[in-house]
Structure formats: structure tokens, C-alpha cells
Amino acid sequence: MKSFKREIPYNQLPELPPKKDIQSKNVLLKTISASRVLAQLNGALINLPNPTLFLDTIHLQEAKASSEIENIITTNDDLYKTLITEAKTENSATKEVLNYKKALWLGLEKLEDKPFITTNLCIKIVQCIRQNEAGIRSTPGTSLKNGRGEIIYTPPSGIELIQDKLANLEKFINSDKGIDPLIKMAMMHYQFEAIHPFSDGNGRTGRILLLLYLKTSGLLNIPALYLSDYIIKNKISYYKSLQAVTESNNWEQYLLFMLDMIEVTATKGLLQLEAINHLMATTASKIKLKLPKVYSKELVEILFKLPYSKRQTLIDAQLGTPKTVGNYLILLEENGFLQSTRVGKEKIYINYKLLHILEQNDHA
Ligand SMILES: Nc1ncnc2c1ncn2[C@@H]1O[C@H](COP(=O)(O)OP(=O)(O)O)[C@@H](O)[C@H]1O
Numbered sequence: 551m552k553s554f555k556r557e558i559p560y561n562q563l564p565e566l567p568p569k570k571d572i573q574s575k576n577v578l579l580k581t582i583s584a585s586r587v588l589a590q591l592n593g594a595l596i597n598l599p600n601p602t603l604f605l606d607t608i609h610l611q612e613a614k615a616s617s618e619i620e621n622i623i624t625t626n627d628d629l630y631k632t633l634i635t636e637a638k639t640e641n642s643a644t645k646e647v648l649n650y651k652k653a654l655w656l657g658l659e660k661l662e663d664k665p666f667i668t669t670n671l672c673i674k675i676v677q678c679i680r681q682n683e684a685g686i687r688s689t690p691g692t693s694l695k696n697g698r699g700e701i702i703y704t705p706p707s708g709i710e711l712i713q714d715k716l717a718n719l720e721k722f723i724n725s726d727k728g729i730d731p732l733i734k735m736a737m738m739h740y741q742f743e744a745i746h747p748f749s750d751g752n753g754r755t756g757r758i759l760l761l762l763y764l765k766t767s768g769l770l771n772i773p774a775l776y777l778s779d780y781i782i783k784n785k786i787s788y789y790k791s792l793q794a795v796t797e798s799n800n801w802e803q804y805l806l807f808m809l810d811m812i813e814v815t816a817t818k819g820l821l822q823l824e825a826i827n828h829l830m831a832t833t834a835s836k837i838k839l840k841l842p843k844v845y846s847k848e849l850v851e852i853l854f855k856l857p858y859s860k861r862q863t864l865i866d867a868q869l870g871t872p873k874t875v876g877n878y879l880i881l882l883e884e885n886g887f888l889q890s891t892r893v894g895k896e897k898i899y900i901n902y903k904l905l906h907i908l909e910q911n912d913h914a
Pocket residue numbers: 619620694702703743744748749750751752753754755756789792793796
């Protein structure tokens with residue numbers, strides 16, 4: 551470890567797995583409790599009548615928070631309005647967040663064809679986030695700085711060296727070394743960030759990989775977990791614990807941080823899922839009672855797919871003619887289920903109670 555100097559490319563970054571056994575008793579105990587909650591969340595998600603219904607919303611939150619860690623800041627309002635009206639936004643942060651969400655979907659889609667995390671997949675993801683053709687960095691000069699502008703870490707330099715380290719990481723991820731999958735996920739994340747293969751977008755790509763890994767490893771079949779919420783709230787510890795692995799080979803501190811992230815966000819996810827499910831069930835029965843002609847299961851699902859909807863969404867779902875579904879929305883607003891707002895030429899309807907549940911969990 552003595553070879554590490556903050557301003558010098560860390561070409562000696564050790565390959566995975568580390569030489570010494572890092573699965574200490576503390577780490578294993580935390581792995582058990584984190585796995586327990588994660589399995590509960592997985593069960594709750596799988597048992598939903600429509601398991602993927604909330605994915606869009608959760609991924610949008612994840613995209614917003616993960617981007618915010620990198621100081622790309624937008625509001626829920628701008629985000630949802632842009633998404634729902636498909637309007638071109640002038641807000642570059644909103645654009646980046648929507649690209650992040652696209653990149654997450656792209657990753658999940660690619661896993662359907664080939665269930666492995668590979669270097670190529672990482673490149674596709676970062677290109678989608680950054681909307682360019684950039685590949686692995688080939689010019690020197692990438693370094694990480696703290697708030698005072700001091701260099702705290704300089705990743706390995708030289709494209710071939712970076713490729714070799716990525717190849718080792720890929721092999722590690724996809725082979726069984728008798729390491730618990732959650733611990734492996736955390737190790738993968740450190741290694742990816744330490745290699746820092748791109749000139750930008752490493753943090754966001756690395757956090758997308760966490761969700762992809764949870765999916766491929768079968769720990770979370772429906773990757774609906776809002777992980778970045780925890781990182782944003784504990785950003786200093788996140789950076790410090792990554793740095794502690796590099797500077798003092800302190801895997802324990804880092805692994806406990808990552809495992810706590812899983813435990814805390816899965817616990818919150820469970821509560822949020824319960825709250826949303828409950829709201830959906832009560833909303834459905836109230837609509838049935840007050841507006842029996844408007845009610846259908848499909849309609850209620852649309853109102854919960856994203857907290858914002860518009861007339862076209864209902865038309866696309868074949869719920870009726872433009873006039874009929876327009877009336878549905880008016881009636882739903884008159885009866886207090888939705889609140890409308892105008893965005894340009896379009897009127898959009900907010901499921902404000904759902905939005906409230908989502909924003910309760912928001913760090914902002
Ligand atoms: N000491 C460190 N060692 C390795 N990686 C780090 C360290 N501190 C922070 N990071 C990672 O680097 C990311 C920032 O890298 P960057 O390429 O700018 O990502 P993005 O473009 O997504 O902002 C952080 O989010 C974190 O994941």
C-alpha cells in the first residue's frame with residue numbers, strides 16, 4: 551500500500567480478490583442482516599400483482615439522486631413534466647437525469663440477452679449517460695479532487711493497463727470465488743471506481759452496475775431499489791470509505807458502509823412499497839364507489855405508474871376515446887383524486903398523494 555501517492559496514477563491498484571480474507575465476522579453479520587431485508591423486499595416486489603408497475607418511478611428517483619451526487623441537480627417537477635410531455639427541456643440537469651434513467655434501462659435490457667456485467671456493457675452505459683461516443687480514457691490527467699481542489703486520488707493511467715484491470719474485474723464479477731454476492735457487489739463497486747475507466751461518468755456508471763448486479767445475481771429480481779438516497783445522505787462517508795480501501799486497505803469500513811446502504815434502503819423501500827400499495831388499494835375502492843363508470847383496474851394502474859399522467863396516456867392504454875378519457879380526468883380531479891397543471895399546451899394530472907409518498911423519502 552505504501553506505493554500509493556495521491557497525485558500519482560495508482561497503477562499498482564491490486565487486482566481482485568484481495569490477498570487477505572476480508573470477510574470478517576462484523577462484515578458477515580452485517581451481510582446477514584442486509585440480505586434478510588433485501589430478500590423481504592424481493593418477496594414483496596415479486597408478489598405484487600404488477601411487479602414492474604413502480605419501476606419507472608423508482609428509477610427516476612434513483613436517476614435524480616445518483617446524478618445529484620455528482621452535483622447535477624434538478625427538481626421532481628421539471629423532471630416529471632419533461633418526461634410526461636416529452637417536451638424538450640432547456641434544463642441540462644434534467645436532460646442528464648433522463649439520460650441516466652435511459653442508461654439504467656439499457657443496462658437491464660442488455661442483461662436480458664446476456665446476463666453478465668462486462669467492460670463493453672459499462673462502455674455502453676457511460677455512452678448513454680453522457681450521450682457521446684467516449685470510451686475508456688486514453689489521455690492522462692484524470693484525478694479526483696476534494697472540495698478544496700486538492701487531489702485526493704489519481705486513478706491508473708494508460709489505456710492498456712486500464713483494460714487489463716477491467717478484464718480482471720470482469721472475470722472476478724462473473725466467476726465464483728466463494729464470496730457472498732453482496733460483498734462481491736461492494737468489492738466490484740470499489741474496484742470500478744478505483745480504476746475510474748472513463749474521463750467522466752464513473753460514479754453514475756458504477757452505481758447503475760450495483761442495480762444490474764443485484765438483478766443478475768438473483769438478489770433482487772425486480773431492481774426497484776433507491777440506493778443513491780443513502781449515498782447522498784452519507785456522501786462524505788462514501789468518499790472516505792472508498793479512499794480508506796486505497797490508503798489503508800481498510801475493506802471493513804467500506805464493506806460495512808455498502809452493506810448498511812443495502813439494509814437501510816431496502817428497509818425504506820419496503821415501507822414505501824407498503825404505503826404505495828395501500829394508497830393504490832384505497833384509491834381504487836374510492837374511485838369504484840364515487841365514479842363507477844370511470845373505474846377500471848387499468849386506469850388505476852396508469853395513475854400509479856408515474857405520479858403524473860396525461861390524456862394521451864389513457865388513450866394509448868385504450869381506455870376510451872379522447873373525449874371520454876378527457877372527461878375521466880376532469881371527474882377524477884373534481885373528486886380530489888388528481889390535480890391538474892398546465893405545461894405549455896398540455897394539461898397534466900398529478901397523483902399528488904403518490905408524489906407525497908415519494909417525496910417523503912426524498913433527501914431534498
Ligand atoms: N477516493 C476515491 N477513490 C475512488 N473513487 C472515488 C473516490 N472518491 C469518489 N469516488 C468515486 O468517483 C465518483 C465521481 O467520478 P466521476 O467520473 O466524476 O463520476 P460522474 O461523472 O458520474 O460524476 C464518485 O461518485 C465516487 O463514486
